[in-house]
Each structure stands twice: as structure tokens, then as C-alpha cells.
Amino acid sequence: MQNSTRAFLLGPLLKGVSRSFYLTMRVLPPGMRDPVGEAYLLARAADTIADTALISPERRLALLLALRERIDGTTNDNGVLAQLTSEVAGQQTHSDEKLLLESLAGALDGLAQLDDGDRAAVRDIVTTLTTGMELDLRTFPDERSGDVQALATRDDLDRYTYLVAGCVGEFWTKMTYRHVPGALAPSLETTMCARGIRFGKALQLVNVLRDCGKDLRIGRCYVPASMLDAFGLEARDLLQPGASLRAQPILFDLVGVALEHFRAAIDYTFALPRLSLRLRLACLWPILIGLETLERLVSNDDWLDPAKTSRITRNDVYRILACSTVLAPSNTLLNRWFTRLIDRIEAKIHAGIKAQN
Structure with missing residues (x-):
């Protein structure tokens, strides 16, 4: 792949399909950027296929599995790329997602040019992520059916959060050990991988809770039936008026699970050297954005109403970026910030539980 093509894929195109992840990519140490960027683009292309509701779930699943085989090297047939361009790209309302699908050949060329270790790691993470997408397509009804299906158990939710995000923390940790020698103690690799998995699960639980109302309206309920x-x-x-308050104990329960995962994510960040500012910022931003989102969720009496979102604002993001950049080297100041956020969330939960009783 020519340098100009790589620059486009990991620059303007990546920025177009994910502004928030693009910010993280820009602060990564150089050696990590290519494998992490490749993994993101390939997974995002697969996710676009899985989410194209104008195509039947059965057809989406077939295309997703065909792309996975092309990425993992099971087949070298580029016919699937032509199918994606003709069947899926034209259905996209977001022009950058259309362009991503049309640029898959370049992304696959970039994958082929990675060294053996990075290529194997990227293939492994994309396989795991697409297994999570496959779970969605096999578990939930067609978005246009009007039906709603829930995951069965808490274990199913935990497995789902691993497949679509926890595995990313594991991959990220492996890339750090490969490309930033000395950033993490070799003796802690198993511990750091486990923390990385919990880091990813924390972020996905935030997504699940924040987007619950929207997901319900396309037939997907990630809140387990056993909890309901x-x-x-x-x-x-959960689609009925007043459901947010009736289901608030479930929200509080799952926020509590997310907070325990975030504590592991904070330990992960503090294990990084204080002067490894790029790696620290890449961890700090999602943690802080995630915790502030949880604070809005536990304060939102209509958390299941998509019109009353618990997303933080763009100005909030800019504030987090600015403050964390200044505080990144100080564990003491960062810990105060984390503690204040977690304390406020837990205080809201305790007040909510008391009001229910």
C-alpha cells in the first residue's frame, strides 16, 4: 500500500468514521498507529455491514462472515469486496462509511503489509469483534419487525461486552507490549491484559446503558431478561411510559458493575509510566468521558427515552481533553478527579435507592 493511501485511510477517512477514536489515534506512539488503525477500520467496515437495516439480517450475516474470511486469510477471493460495494455501500447515508466500504481493498493491502505478529493480532481482534456482531444478528429480530428480544442472563451480557469491547483492551495491551518496550512491566502482562479486558467492558457497559432506549426501538435489549x-x-x-423509573434499580446495578470495571481501568492507567503521556492520554480520555456519562445516566429519570440522552456535550469533551493533558503526569491529581466522579455517581445511586425504599 502506498504511503499516500495509508495516510488517507488512517487520516481523513478514519477521522470521518470516528472523530473520537481519531483523537486517540493521534496521541498513540507511532509504532502502534498502523496496527490499531487497521484493526479499527476493518472492524468499523464490518460493523457498518451489520448495522445496515435496509438489508435483511440473513444477508448481512452472510456478507459479514464472507468479509471475516477475507480478513483472516481463509480466502483471497476479492468477490466479497465487489458485493459490499454493490449491496451495502450504496445504502449508506453517511458518505464516509460508504467511502470506507469502497476503500476496503486498500485497508486489506495495509493489513498484508503489517509484520507477521501485528497481522495475526489484527486478524484475531477482528475475528472476535465480528463474533460479537454475529451474536447481534443471530440473537435479535429484524429491526423493522416491531419485536424486541433481550439477552438471557448476566453472563450473556458479560460475554457480549467482552466480544465487542473487552477484547479491544486485550489487543491494546498486546500492542503496547510489542511497540512500546518498557511502558509496561513484563511481569505484569497477564494482569494488564485482564485489566485491559475490564477497561473495554466498562466502556461497553456505558454504551449499553446510554443507548438502551434507542436500541430497544430496533428490537435489541441488552439488559438481561433475568434482571428484568x-x-x-x-x-x-421498557418502551412504556414510566419505564425509566421502574427499571432504575437495574440501571443502578449495572452502573455499579461498570464502576468496578472502571476501577480496573484506572489501575491500568496508573501502571503506565508518568511520562508516557501519549499512552496515558489514550486511556484517560475514554475513562473520564465514560464516568461523566455514567453521572448523567444516574441523574436522568428518563434514561430510557432516546429524546433525553445522557451523552456529554462536545464542550465537555474539550474540557476533559484540556484538563487531562495538564494533569496526566500526576497520579495524585488524577486520583482526586476519578474519586470525585465516582463518589458523585455512587451518591446519586444511594439517594435513588433510598427514594425507592
Whole structure:
């Protein structure tokens, strides 16, 4: 792949399909950028296929599995790329996602040019992520059916958060050990991989809770049926007026799980050398954005209403970027910031539980 093509894929195109991840990419140490960027672009292309609701779930699944085989080297047939261009690219309302699907040949060329270790790691992470997308397509009904289906158990939710995000923390850790020698103690590799998995799970739980109302309206309920049963609820009940308050104990429970994962993510960040500012910032930003989102969620009495989103604002993001850049080398100041956020979230939960009783 020519340098100009790589620059376009990992620059303007990546920025177009994910502004937030693009910010993280810009602060990564140089050696990590190509494999992490390649993994993101390939996974984002697969996710675009899985989310194209105008195509039947069965056809999306077939195209997704065909692309996975092309990425993992099971086949070298580029016919799937032509199918994606003709069947999926034209359905995209977002021009950058259309361009991403049309640029897959270049992304695959970039994958082929990675060294053996990075190429194997990228293939492994994309395989895992697409397994999570496959789970979605096999578990949930067609978005246009009007039906709603929930995951069955808490274990199913935990497995889902690993498949679509926890595995990313594991991959990220492996890339750090490969490309930033000395940043992490070799004796801590197993511990850091486990923390990285929990880091990813924390971020995905935030996504699940923040987007719950929107997902329900396309038939997907990631809140497990076993948790709903405990409060006499079914997935469809979460679409009814007043559901946010009825399901608030479930929200508090899952926010508590997310906070425990975030504590592991904070330990992960503090294990990085204080002067490894790029790696620290790449961890700090999602942690702080995630915690501030949780604070909005536990303060939102209509958290299941898509019109009353718990997303933080762009100005909030800019504030987090600016403040964290200044504080990144100081564990003491960062810990105060984290502690204040977590304390406020837990105080809201305790107040909410008391009000329910």
C-alpha cells in the first residue's frame, strides 16, 4: 500500500468514521498507529455491514462472515469486496462509511503489509469483534419487525461486552507490549491484559446503558431478561411510559458493575509510566468521558427515552481533553478527579435507592 493511501485511510477517512477514536489515534506512539488503525477500520467496515437495516439480517450475516474470511486469510477471493460495494455501500447515508466500504481493498493491502505478529493480532481482534456482531444478528429480530428480544442472563451480557469491547483492551495491551518496550512491566502482562479486558467492558457497559432506549426501538435489549424478571418486567415493558423509573434499580446495578470495571481501568492507567503521556492520554480520555456519562445516566429519570440522552456535550469533551493533558503526569491529581466522579455517581445511586425504599 502506498504511503499516500495509508495516510488517507488512517487520516481523513478514519477521522470521518470516528472523530473520537481519531483523537486517540493521534496521541498513540507511532509504532502502534498502523496496527490499531487497521484493526479499527476493518472492524468499523464490518460493523457498518451489520448495522445496515435496509438489508435483511440473513444477508448481512452472510456478507459479514464472507468479509471475516477475507480478513483472516481463509480466502483471497476479492468477490466479497465487489458485493459490499454493490449491496451495502450504496445504502449508506453517511458518505464516509460508504467511502470506507469502497476503500476496503486498500485497508486489506495495509493489513498484508503489517509484520507477521501485528497481522495475526489484527486478524484475531477482528475475528472476535465480528463474533460479537454475529451474536447481534443471530440473537435479535429484524429491526423493522416491531419485536424486541433481550439477552438471557448476566453472563450473556458479560460475554457480549467482552466480544465487542473487552477484547479491544486485550489487543491494546498486546500492542503496547510489542511497540512500546518498557511502558509496561513484563511481569505484569497477564494482569494488564485482564485489566485491559475490564477497561473495554466498562466502556461497553456505558454504551449499553446510554443507548438502551434507542436500541430497544430496533428490537435489541441488552439488559438481561433475568434482571428484568426480578422486577416483573419484560423487554417490551421498557418502551412504556414510566419505564425509566421502574427499571432504575437495574440501571443502578449495572452502573455499579461498570464502576468496578472502571476501577480496573484506572489501575491500568496508573501502571503506565508518568511520562508516557501519549499512552496515558489514550486511556484517560475514554475513562473520564465514560464516568461523566455514567453521572448523567444516574441523574436522568428518563434514561430510557432516546429524546433525553445522557451523552456529554462536545464542550465537555474539550474540557476533559484540556484538563487531562495538564494533569496526566500526576497520579495524585488524577486520583482526586476519578474519586470525585465516582463518589458523585455512587451518591446519586444511594439517594435513588433510598427514594425507592
